[in-house]
Amino acid sequence: MARGALRPKSPFYGSLELFTKVDLSLSRWEGREMDTATEASVIDYYENIRSDPVAFAHSCLFIEWLLCSLTGSEPSHPMFHLIGSVLDNFAAGPPFWPVQCSGIEKALRLTGFAMEIDRCVNCGEDPGGSRLWDAAGGGRVCGNCSEGSEEEVPAGIIAFFRKTRSSPLEEARRIGLWKGGYRQCFDLLKSYTEIHLDRRIKLKSLSVLEDLENDH
Numbered sequence: 039m040a041r042g043a044l045r046p047k048s049p050f051y052g053s054l055e056l057f058t059k060v061d062l063s064l065s066r067w068e069g070r071e072m073d074t075a076t077e078a079s080v081i082d083y084y085e086n087i088r089s090d091p092v093a094f095a096h097s098c099l100f101i102e103w104l105l106c107s108l109t110g111s112e113p114s115h116p117m118f119h120l121i122g123s124v125l126d127n128f129a130a131g132p133p134f135w136p137v138q139c140s141g142i143e144k145a146l147r148l149t150g151f152a153m154e155i156d157r158c159v160n161c162g163e164d165p166g167g168s169r170l171w172d173a174a175g176g177g178r179v180c181g182n183c184s185e186g187s188e189e190e191v192p193a194g195i196i197a198f199f200r201k202t203r204s205s206p207l208e209e210a211r212r213i214g215l216w217k218g219g220y221r222q223c224f225d226l227l228k229s230y231t232e233i234h235l236d237r238r239i240k241l242k243s244l245s246v247l248e249d250l251e252n253d254h
């Protein structure tokens with residue numbers, strides 16, 4: 039709770055905006071559910087995100103994804119740093135989609151929903167060149183274990199995850215996919231997550247982003 043935050047003379051005015059990184063002091067009372075903000079100082083306004091509608095929509099999409107998929111309120115330093123790093127990369131300008139997809143893949147791993155990319159989810163062996171994908175089973179399936187019901191994932195998407203999952207987001211920016219490839223990648227992440235969370239993920243900012251992209 040930030041008392042009076044909307045008043046022009048409030049010390050919080052302008053500092054608790056969307057995508058503003060702040061150093062916040064909270065007063066916490068035993069037994070109360072809500073903390074009270076006592077001080078806020080801005081670390082980063084992410085000016086470049088605010089001034090570019092596409093960067094803004096991508097940032098909203100990533101945050102909305104986290105709001106849909108994160109549960110609990112435990113502090114997590116790795117997640118805090120991941121969010122900062124995703125926003126830093128959006129603020130640096132296009133390309134946005136590789137950062138979005140790699141950021142989501144990293145978030146999935148931090149929340150315990152890692153996708154198995156390197157080994158067959160059935161036998162644990164190297165799946166070689168297999169492009170078979172069993173989302174409910176947790177990832178890739180080798181040719182020997184195939185039951186015929188798996189989806190096929192483009193080799194480029196598998197290669198993208200292999201390259202980016204252990205490297206910083208800056209690396210992902212350098213990887214190009216075919217036209218529409220990142221959207222395919224995003225849809226794969228979405229259906230994978232929906233299966234494991236056992237609920238639909240509704241993302242309002244995705245349709246905003248689609249409108250913006252169709253205008254270009």
Ligand SMILES: [Zn+2]
Binds near residue numbers: 159162179180182183
């Ligand atoms: Zn196998």
